[in-house]
Amino acid sequence: MQVLRAVATSGSVTAAAAHLGYTPSAVSQQVAALEKEAGIALLERVGRGVQPTAAGRLLTRHAAIISQHLAEAETALADLRAGRTGRLTIRYFASVGPTLLAPALARFRGEHPGVAIDPKLSDPDDPLPEVEQGNADLAIVVRGPGDGSHPGIRVVHLLDDAYQAALPAGHPLAAQRVIDLTDLAGEAWVGSEPPGPCLEPIIDACAAAGFSPDFVAKSEDYATAQGFVAAGLGVSLIPRLGLGTRHPGVTIRRVRRPEPIRRIYAAVREISLTQPALRALIDALMDAAKE
Template identity: 80%
Template structure:
């Protein structure tokens, strides 16, 4: 196999017309240049240079390799430029996985800011499929995933999780409910109420169950919906009360009132999950900063 670096040495000799001039241009000694050309001739199995007065000129094989060396040199320069652009965040593609309620509230303004900072980067945000989106990050199918997780949850190999936001839950009540006139609701005041479930089993439901347990009761779910808009509709119809995270209340039903919850206040933790190697990329760091700074609903 031909050595690309030796081909560039040959090209310097041919362009300059002598070994000495090529050595000066490359910063080598003339003997080092001669050794590189001799090694390339051995690899090629044919003479590449011949004497011409006090200098040298290429043979037919030497001209052929010099032409290819010029093409390779241009491609290498283009590759170095493209790599520098990618490293600096001027180009590239960023694939993001996110869950629904974070899309309009945190992700949208963060992506708008990222577009202003890195207009040459193609951003591909997609809703997470059921399961753990960190698996896609681990496999390299996504650069970053926005997830809700518990402190005790395992972190996949090669993936780092960074805290973005603590999303507090709010009490959602029918407008005619006796507690609707209160500025804030003690969670224990909802102990005897029928409940509308707003979360599937997992890290978004557990803060509700744990907070109710701390307040001394277990919620009685009479209706369940994993869609916040539908859950609000059930509450407005008088089926029960609910707890919904603030990020899930960007769109509010006119038939409900929303109040802060106290003693205790349920909270779910929102994180960004990214590969350790991706965190060295400026565009990934910029997105995490933008998500951290994004306005909340």
């Protein structure tokens, strides 16, 4: 159809061939093939040139529209390839939202204002299946040493988030700057994590120290856990990223021997790493993690 348009615009097969870089016979053959497919004459001779018939004018108008749409599609595709446009869906858990994801998105939006971002809280569900199924482009996850690999999924280490002891104000151990984990063995405990990858580092560290924590109260959010500690129900371990807001009745101290740590990663599909926008988002998350 674009060959027909060139002939109709230039008024001759020879001129159209010169503009397109074809031979006149090649142009004539393409027009003849199009006429056969359309079942009607598309060009008619006028003097030494040609002009489109009514059917030819109809197809020529549509050819112009198609050409415009193709150009727009090529431009849109080039923008998408370059990371200037598109949409990225993110899954994250609560404690990384304000401390890690927010600054990363602020930087990313400044560098890629044309890319739409769709962040969604995934607690308490594991967001990795959403990445595997293509429902999310990136998920921020906690992975343990024993977690197996997932075919087609790349995990990028962002940071190690250490757990710290939350003690009631006036607790005898509050006078120490650093607490050995074994010092908490005989205490009543307040759970701060739901069962899953964030609780495992606490259980594993306590096991390495030779005891199992005695949970007398459980909470699945850090603010409530601190409230329980402040009320004197027990001690707790809360990750550093979960301590953005501290209860005035709670004292926070570092823990050692061993220090429980949850390891935080960005999970993406291997095939998606060809997208410049997604790579830029990972870079922004890594820089926010360093800060």
